[in-house]
Amino acid sequence: MGIWLVGAHGNVALCAVAGARALVRGLLPDEAGLVTAGPEFAGLDLAQVGDLVFGGHEVRAARAAEALGDFDRRNGLFPEGLRRRLGRDLARYDAEVRPGILRGAGPSVRDEASSSARRGPGTAAAAVARIRADLRSFRRRRGLDGVVVVNVASTEPANGPLPACTRSAAAFARALRSGSAERVPASVLYAWAAVEEGMPCVNFTPSPGCGVPAVLERALERGVPVMGRDGKTGETLLKTVLAPMFVARRLRVLSWEGYNMLGNRDGLVLDDPAARRGKVADKDGALRRILRDPETHTRVRIDYVPSLDDWKTAMDFVHFRGFLGARMSLTFTWQGCDSALAAPLVLDLARLADLAHRRGERGSLPWLAPFFKTPLGVEEQDFARQTEMLLAWAAAAVRETKPA
Numbered sequence: 001m002g003i004w005l006v007g008a009h010g011n012v013a014l015c016a017v018a019g020a021r022a023l024v025r026g027l028l029p030d031e032a033g034l035v036t037a038g039p040e041f042a043g044l045d046l047a048q049v050g051d052l053v054f055g056g057h058e059v060r061a062a063r064a065a066e067a068l069g070d071f072d073r074r075n076g077l078f079p080e081g082l083r084r085r086l087g088r089d090l091a092r093y094d095a096e097v098r099p100g101i102l103r104g105a106g107p108s109v110r111d112e113a114s115s116s117a118r119r120g121p122g123t124a125a126a127a128v129a130r131i132r133a134d135l136r137s138f139r140r141r142r143g144l145d146g147v148v149v150v151n152v153a154s155t156e157p158a159n160g161p162l163p164a165c166t167r168s169a170a171a172f173a174r175a176l177r178s179g180s181a182e183r184v185p186a187s188v189l190y191a192w193a194a195v196e197e198g199m200p201c202v203n204f205t206p207s208p209g210c211g212v213p214a215v216l217e218r219a220l221e222r223g224v225p226v227m228g229r230d231g232k233t234g235e236t237l238l239k240t241v242l243a244p245m246f247v248a249r250r251l252r253v254l255s256w257e258g259y260n261m262l263g264n265r266d267g268l269v270l271d272d273p274a275a276r277r278g279k280v281a282d283k284d285g286a287l288r289r290i291l292r293d294p295e296t297h298t299r300v301r302i303d304y305v306p307s308l309d310d311w312k313t314a315m316d317f318v319h320f321r322g323f324l325g326a327r328m329s330l331t332f333t334w335q336g337c338d339s340a341l342a343a344p345l346v347l348d349l350a351r352l353a354d355l356a357h358r359r360g361e362r363g364s365l366p367w368l369a370p371f372f373k374t375p376l377g378v379e380e381q382d383f384a385r386q387t388e389m390l391l392a393w394a395a396a397a398v399r400e401t402k403p404a
Contacts, residue, residue, distance in 0.1 A: 012152040060117070370389070
């Protein structure tokens with residue numbers, strides 16, 4: 001099974017690739033963080049981690065071993081001995097990485113782009129054609145039974161509404177042919193290309209990607225599963241666990257302030273207000289859909305703090321009211337290695353989307369809701385209830401695979 005990573009040399013992608021290969025080689029102590037390694041999924045016909053083959057698109061000029069070396073110097077996790085033992089795996093991965101598409105990228109991404117990515121295809125239609133050719137070539141060259149495309153690229157700026165052509169599959173196809181899709185961002189072009197190639201697509205970013213109506217409609221027509229958006233790994237994960245507690249105990253939340261600091265490339269990208277806007281909306285929206293109180297004050301801030309590198313830190317203050325009008329508060333701090341939290345979920349999502357495809361599922365996959373801040377087609381934000389949806393799907397899939 002192939003996993004094609006958009007943003008192939010970013011921290012999340014490299015941690016997913018190196019982590020998977022380290023697991024296969026017995027270089028990691030356990031499978032911590034990998035949801036599909038749990039007993040609830042043991043009876044599913046998931047692709048084995050050792051059978052995963054990686055490739056991707058990247059707009060920067062980079063090599064996996066050097067990028068992981070830089071990651072280790074800044075964050076730890078990949079000492080020289082481990083990198084050396086993974087050398088052939090990383091070189092094989094580099095051989096499957098192709099120049100990415102820059103359309104709709106923010107200034108920090110453009111500043112780091114390679115000359116190949118800057119040249120790029122001339123039109124949106126040419127970009128889609130090149131992406132499709134890269135995907136076909138990957139599948140054919142490596143003899144793969146299937147490929148899942150996972151977008152882990154930097155967040156695209158939210159510069160106003162998307163072009164009208166993204167509202168239906170027919171309109172988008174016409175726009176590509178007529179040359180009127182030039183304002184469509186790369187995340188949508190990647191998703192459209194994946195679906196046209198019959199490959200499931202997962203959007204781990206706040207960018208629009210496979211969530212636009214045109215791609216969702218085409219996915220249903222082509223019998224392809226898609227899901228997103230914006231992976232839930234840290235502060236928002238904790239919010240969707242804690243907020244239902246306040247609702248269940250009828251403790252009225254008066255204010256919920258969240259402050260996030262991030263020092264890696266994602267933090268730099270999110271320093272752009274246009275890119276930050278979509279991320280903040282996802283993080284705040286998940287909380288408000290649980291609390292359902294229009295009078296609750298909520299706010300999310302994200303600041304770029306270079307010295308933190310990948311160790312994102314969130315500090316939240318919750319002010320709430322209980323019996324007799326007593327005003328109380330909860331304060332918490334969350335610090336985690338951003339990429340180490342996200343990478344195993346990328347492997348989970350790719351394996352689950354691949355299985356869903358083989359099972360004949362199409363369009364959005366609501367049972368994958370616990371992995372996302374804004375899951376496509378799902379209003380429920382309570383993490384426990386979302387997890388129940390996932391486990392119910394797994395149990396049903398296991399029952400269907402057992403002989404009568």
